[in-house]
Amino acid sequence: MIFKxxxxxxxxxxxxxxxxxxxxxxxxxxxxxxxxxxxxxxDCVIGEPQSDYYEGEHYNNPETSIxxxxxxxxxxxxxxxxxxGSGFSCGHRVTIREGVSTGKSCRVGTLCDLQGNLTMGDxxxxxxxxxxxxxxxxxxxxxxxxxxxxxxDPLPPSDQLRxxxxxxxxxxxxxxxxxxxxxxxxxSLVGAGAVVTKNVEDFSCVVGNPAKRVKDVREMKMPxxxxxxxxxxxxxxxxxxxxxxxxxxxxxQTR
Amino acid sequence: MIFKxxxxxxxxxxxxxxxxxxxxxxxxxxxxxxxxxxxxxxDCVIGEPQSDYYEGEHYNNPETSIxxxxxxxxxxxxxxxxxxGSGFSCGHRVTIREGVSTGKSCRVGTLCDLQGNLTMGDxxxxxxxxxxxxxxxxxxxxxxxxxxxxxxDPLPPSDQLRxxxxxxxxxxxxxxxxxxxxxxxxxSLVGAGAVVTKNVEDFSCVVGNPAKRVKDVREMKMPxxxxxxxxxxxxxxxxxxxxxxxxxxxxxQTR
Amino acid sequence: MIFKxxxxxxxxxxxxxxxxxxxxxxxxxxxxxxxxxxxxxxDCVIGEPQSDYYEGEHYNNPETSIxxxxxxxxxxxxxxxxxxGSGFSCGHRVTIREGVSTGKSCRVGTLCDLQGNLTMGDxxxxxxxxxxxxxxxxxxxxxxxxxxxxxxDPLPPSDQLRxxxxxxxxxxxxxxxxxxxxxxxxxSLVGAGAVVTKNVEDFSCVVGNPAKRVKDVREMKMPxxxxxxxxxxxxxxxxxxxxxxxxxxxxxQTR
Numbered sequence: 001m002i003f004k005x006x007x008x009x010x011x012x013x014x015x016x017x018x019x020x021x022x023x024x025x026x027x028x029x030x031x032x033x034x035x036x037x038x039x040x041x042x043d044c045v046i047g048e049p050q051s052d053y054y055e056g057e058h059y060n061n062p063e064t065s066i067x068x069x070x071x072x073x074x075x076x077x078x079x080x081x082x083x084x085g086s087g088f089s090c091g092h093r094v095t096i097r098e099g100v101s102t103g104k105s106c107r108v109g110t111l112c113d114l115q116g117n118l119t120m121g122d123x124x125x126x127x128x129x130x131x132x133x134x135x136x137x138x139x140x141x142x143x144x145x146x147x148x149x150x151x152x153d154p155l156p157p158s159d160q161l162r163x164x165x166x167x168x169x170x171x172x173x174x175x176x177x178x179x180x181x182x183x184x185x186x187x188s189l190v191g192a193g194a195v196v197t198k199n200v201e202d203f204s205c206v207v208g209n210p211a212k213r214v215k216d217v218r219e220m221k222m223p224x225x226x227x228x229x230x231x232x233x234x235x236x237x238x239x240x241x242x243x244x245x246x247x248x249x250x251x252x253q254t255r
Numbered sequence: 256m257i258f259k260x261x262x263x264x265x266x267x268x269x270x271x272x273x274x275x276x277x278x279x280x281x282x283x284x285x286x287x288x289x290x291x292x293x294x295x296x297x298d299c300v301i302g303e304p305q306s307d308y309y310e311g312e313h314y315n316n317p318e319t320s321i322x323x324x325x326x327x328x329x330x331x332x333x334x335x336x337x338x339x340g341s342g343f344s345c346g347h348r349v350t351i352r353e354g355v356s357t358g359k360s361c362r363v364g365t366l367c368d369l370q371g372n373l374t375m376g377d378x379x380x381x382x383x384x385x386x387x388x389x390x391x392x393x394x395x396x397x398x399x400x401x402x403x404x405x406x407x408d409p410l411p412p413s414d415q416l417r418x419x420x421x422x423x424x425x426x427x428x429x430x431x432x433x434x435x436x437x438x439x440x441x442x443s444l445v446g447a448g449a450v451v452t453k454n455v456e457d458f459s460c461v462v463g464n465p466a467k468r469v470k471d472v473r474e475m476k477m478p479x480x481x482x483x484x485x486x487x488x489x490x491x492x493x494x495x496x497x498x499x500x501x502x503x504x505x506x507x508q509t510r
Numbered sequence: 511m512i513f514k515x516x517x518x519x520x521x522x523x524x525x526x527x528x529x530x531x532x533x534x535x536x537x538x539x540x541x542x543x544x545x546x547x548x549x550x551x552x553d554c555v556i557g558e559p560q561s562d563y564y565e566g567e568h569y570n571n572p573e574t575s576i577x578x579x580x581x582x583x584x585x586x587x588x589x590x591x592x593x594x595g596s597g598f599s600c601g602h603r604v605t606i607r608e609g610v611s612t613g614k615s616c617r618v619g620t621l622c623d624l625q626g627n628l629t630m631g632d633x634x635x636x637x638x639x640x641x642x643x644x645x646x647x648x649x650x651x652x653x654x655x656x657x658x659x660x661x662x663d664p665l666p667p668s669d670q671l672r673x674x675x676x677x678x679x680x681x682x683x684x685x686x687x688x689x690x691x692x693x694x695x696x697x698s699l700v701g702a703g704a705v706v707t708k709n710v711e712d713f714s715c716v717v718g719n720p721a722k723r724v725k726d727v728r729e730m731k732m733p734x735x736x737x738x739x740x741x742x743x744x745x746x747x748x749x750x751x752x753x754x755x756x757x758x759x760x761x762x763q764t765r
Contacts, residue, residue: 007262007517009279024519025280025535027297039564042537042555045297045329054294054326071564074555074587077329077347092587092605095347095365110605110623113365113383113401125667128623128641131383131401131429143667146623146641146659149401149429151447155475155483156426157380157398157490171666174641174659175687175705177430177447192661192687193705193719195430195448209448209464209719220665228665235667262517264534280535282552300552300584309549309581332584332602350602350620368620368638368656386638386656386684404656404684406702410730410738411681412635412653412745432685432702450685450703464703464719 013061014047017068029080030061035068042074050080050098067104079116091128103140105238118163123239127174135163139186141232141239142166145174154180167202169230176211187230189217203229269302272323284335285316290323297329305335305353322359334371346383358395360493373418378494382429390418394441396487396494397421400429409435422457424485431466442485444472458484523571524557527578539590540571545578552584560590560608577614589626601638613650615748628673633749637684645673649696651742651749652676655684664690677712679740686721697740699727713739 006024010016014028017036022028026040029047040046047064064078067086072078074092081098087105094108097116106120109128118132121140126132130144133152138144150164162181166172170184173192178184184200191207191214200206204213205220217229226234236242241249261279265271269283272291277283281295284302295301302319319333322341327333329347336353342360349363352371361375364383373387376395381387385399388407393399405419417436421427425439428447433439439455446462446469455461459468460475472484481489487501496504516534520526524538527546532538536550539557550556557574574588577596582588584602591608597615604618607626616630619638628642631650636642640654643662648654660674672691676682680694683702688694694710701717710716714723715730727739736744746752751759 024537027279043298043553048329074558075330075585093348093603111366111621115383128625129384129639145661145663145666147402147430147657149447151400151429153400155477155486156400156428156444157486158477159490159492160478173666174661175430175657175685179447189666192659192689193448193703207720210462222665222668223670231665231667235669237669282534298553303584330585348603366621370638384639402657402685404702406655406684408655410732410741411655411683411699412741413732414745414747415733430685434702448703465717 011047023074029064031063031080033063033065035066035070035086037069038066039071041072041076044072044074044076044078046072046076046078048077048079062098073110085122099134105240107238109146121168125238133161133163133180135161137163137165139166139168141169142172143170144172145176145192147175148172149177151177152180169232171231187217189220189229266302278329284319286318286335288318288320290321290325290341292324293321294326296327296331299327299329299331299333301327301331301333303332303334317353328365340377354389360495362493364401376423380493388416388418388435390416392418392420394421394423394425396424397427398425399427400431400447402430403427403432405433407435424487426486442472444475444484521557533584539574541573541590543573543575545576545580545596547579548576549581551582551586554582554584554586554588556582556586556588558587558589572608583620595632609644615750617748619656631678635748643671643673643690645671647673647675649676649678651679652682653680654682655686655702657685658682658687660688662690679742681741697727699730699739 008026010028011030013030014032016034019037020034021039023042026044032047053059062081064080066084070088076094078096079098083101085102085104090108091110094112096114099117100114102120103122105123107125111129113131115134117134118136120138123141125143128146131149135152136150152161152163164178165183167186170188172190176190176194178196185202187203189205194211195209196211205215205217220228222228232246263281265283266285268285269287271289274292275289276294278297281299287302308314317336319335321339325343331349333351334353338356340357340359345363346365349367351369354372355369357375358377360378362380366384368386370389372389373391375393378396380398383401386404388405390407391405407416407418419433420438422441425443427445431445431449433451440457442458444460449466450464451466460470460472475483477483491497518536520538521540523540524542526544529547530544531549533552536554542557563569572591574590576594580598586604588606589608593611595612595614600618601620604622606624609627610624612630613632615633617635621639623641625644627644628646630648633651635653638656641659645662646660662671662673674688675693677696680698682700686700686704688706695712697713699715704721705719707720715725715727730738732738742756
C-alpha cells in the first residue's frame with residue numbers, strides 16, 4: 001500500500017483515529033475528525049473552509065466528521081460542517097458542501113455535487129454526477145443514477161427554497177429532474193429522462209416530460225418472470241441483508 | 256488565512272497587482288495579469304497553454320486577465336486568452352477555454368465547462384455544471400441553472416457553428432438544452448428539462464421537449480400573490496440594486 | 511516546453527518509450543506502458559489501482575497501455591487495466607475505469623466518465639461530459655455530444671447489465687439518454703435531449719422523449735442544399751480521409 005502522505009498537510013487541530021491513511025497532497029483542515037480506519041486518497045481537501053474564510057480574519061472552521069471505515073477517493077472536496085456516517089465511500093472529484101449529513105454506508109459517485117444543507121439516510125447510493133440541491137431529504141436505500149438533479153427553487157431566482165423529498169427504496173433513473181418541493185413516495189421508479197413536476201405515490205413508475213404514472217412497479221417482472229419490485233428481495237450486494245435475505249433482516253430490525 | 260503558495264509556480268512573465276493571494280500548487284503561466292485583490296485558491300492553473308503548445312517550439316502564451324477582486328476557487332483551469340471582469344468568482348474545477356470574455360461580477364459554478372470564444376455580460380450567474388458552446392452570447396443578469404447546455408452545431412459534425420443568444424434577465428432552468436442559433440428573448444423563463452428548438456419571445460415561459468410557450472411570465476405569482484416576474488423587483492442579493500431597489504438603480508443608470 | 515515532471519512519481523515497474531513527456535505531480539503506477547511520443551500533462555494518475563488495492567496486501571496492478579502519440583491532458587484518472595490506442599487524446603479531468611479499450615485516434619472530452627468494461631472503435635470522438643456505462647460498444651467514427659448517457663441496467667438496481675451498441679458513423683446529440691440494451695444503427699442522428707428506448711435503424715433521425723423516428727437522415731440538407739448525411743463526404747477534419755476524400759479513402763481500405 002502506498003499512503004505515504006507526501007506533501008500532505010494535516011492541521012494540528014484535526015483529530016485522527018487509529019489506522020487512518022492519508023494520500024499524497026491531501027489537506028486535512030482544522031477541526032476535522034477522521035474516525036478509525038478512514039482512508040483519504042490523494043489530492044483530497046477535507047474540511048474546506050466556508051465562504052467567510054476568504055473575507056474575515058477571525059474565521060473558525062466548523063467541525064467536519066468522517067465515520068469509521070470510510071473511503072474518500074482522490075480529488076474530493078469536503079467542506080467544513082459536513083458529517084459523513086460510517087462506511088461512507090465515494091468516487092473521484094466529488095464536491096460536498098457544508099451542512100451535508102449522511103447516515104451509514106452511503107456511496108457517492110464520481111463528480112457528484114452535493115450542494116449543502118441536505119440529509120441522506122443509510123445506504124443511499126448516488127451514481128456518478130448526481131446533483132442534490134440544498135434542502136433535499138433522501139431516505140434509506142434510495143439509489144439515484146447519473147446526471148439526476150434534485151432542484152429547490154420554484155421561481156428562480158429566489159431565496160425561498162423548497163427541497164425534494166425521496167422516500168425509502170425508491171430508484172431515480174438517469175438524467176431525471178425533480179422539481180422543487182416534490183415528494184417521491186417509497187418503492188417508486190422514476191424513468192430515465194423524466195421531469196417530475198408533481199408528487200409521486202408509493203410503488204409508482206413514472207416516465208416522460210412532464211412525468212406521468214404509467215404503472216404500479218409491482219406489475220414489473222424480471223426476465224425470468226419473477227417480480228422486479230420491490231427490489232430488496234432480489235438484490236443484496238452491499239445491503240445489510242446480504243446473505244440472510246431481506247425478510248429475515250426486516251424481522252431482525254423490528255424485533 | 257493560509258495562502259502560502261506552497262509548491263506554486265508563478266511565471267516571471269506574469270503581472271500581479273496588490274494584495275494578490277495564491278494557494279498551494281497553483282500555476283500562473285506566462286502573460287497572465289492578476290489585478291489587485293485577486294485570490295487564486297489551491298491547485299488552479301491560470302493561463303493554461305493552448306493546443307499549439309504541445310506541438311511547436313516557439314509557442315507564445317496569449318494574455319490572460321483576471322479583474323480586481325476576483326476569487327478563483329480550487330482546481331480551476333483557465334486557458335490563456337481569457338478575460339474575466341472584476342468581481343468574478345467561481346466554484347471548484349471549472350474549465351474556461353480560450354476566447355471567453357466576461358463582464359463584471361459574473362459567477363461560474365463548480366464544474367462549469369466554458370468551451371471558449373463566447374461572451375458573457377455583467378452579473379451573469381452560472382450554477383454548477385453549465386456547458387456553454389462556442390459562439391454563445393449571454394447578456395447581463397442572465398442566470399443559468401445546473402446541467403444546461405447551449406449548443407452550436409446544427410448538423411453535426413460540422414465546422415459551421417451557430418451560437419445561442421440569451422437576452423438580459425432571462426432564467427434558464429436546469430437540464431435544458433438550447434439548440435444552435437436560437438435566440439432567447441429578455442425576461443424569459445425556460446423550464447427545467449426543456450429542449451428549446453425555436454426562438455423565444457421576451458417575457459415567455461417555455462417548457463417541454465420540444466419547448467412550447469405556455470404563458471407570459473408576467474402572469475406568474477409568488478406564494479404571497481405578488482408578481483414573480485420580472486424578477487429584479489423582488490430579488491437583489493448580489494445585484495447592483497441591493498439596498499436601493501431596482502427602479503432607483505435603473506434611474507441612476509440612465510441618467 | 512515545460513515538462514519538468516516536478517514532484518511526479520514514476521513507478522520503476524512502468525515502461526516508457528522514447529520521447530515520453532510527463533508533467534508536474536503526475537503519477538505513473540506499476541505496469542503502465544507508455545509508448546513512444548506520449549505526453550502526460552500535469553496532475554494525472556495513470557494506472558490508478560483498482561478497488562482491491564484498498565483491501566489486500568498482495569495487490570498486483572494490471573497492465574495499462576497508452577498508444578504512441580497520445581496526449582493526456584491534466585487531471586486525468588486512468589485506471590489500471592485500460593488500453594488506449596495510438597493517437598488517443600483527451601481533455602481535462604477525464605475518468606477512465608478498468609476494462610476500457612479504444613481503437614486508434616479516439617478523443618475523449620473534458621469530464622468524460624467511462625465506467626469501464628466497454629469498447630470503442632477507431633476515431634470515436636466524445637465531447638465533454640459524456641457518460642458511458644459498462645458494456646457499451648461503440649463502433650468507428652461515432653461522435654457523441656455533451657451530457658449523453660449510455661445506460662445499462664434495465665431494472666435498477668441489478669447486476670444483469672445490458673450495454674448499448676452504437677454502429678459506425680452515428681451522431682448522438684447532447685443530453686440524450688440511450689436505454690439499456692438498445693442498438694443504434696449506423697449513420698443515424700439522435701437529436702438533442704432524446705430518450706432512446708428502442709432500437710434505431712440505420713440512417714434514421716430520431717428525436718423526443720421517448721424518441722421517435724422523424725425522417726431518413728439522407729433527406730437532410732446543408733444550408734447550401736447539399737446532402738448533410740452521410741456526413742463523411744462533407745467533414746474531414748481529423749479524419750483519415752482528410753485531403754483525399756472519403757470515397758478515395760474507402761477504396762484504399764477495401765483494396
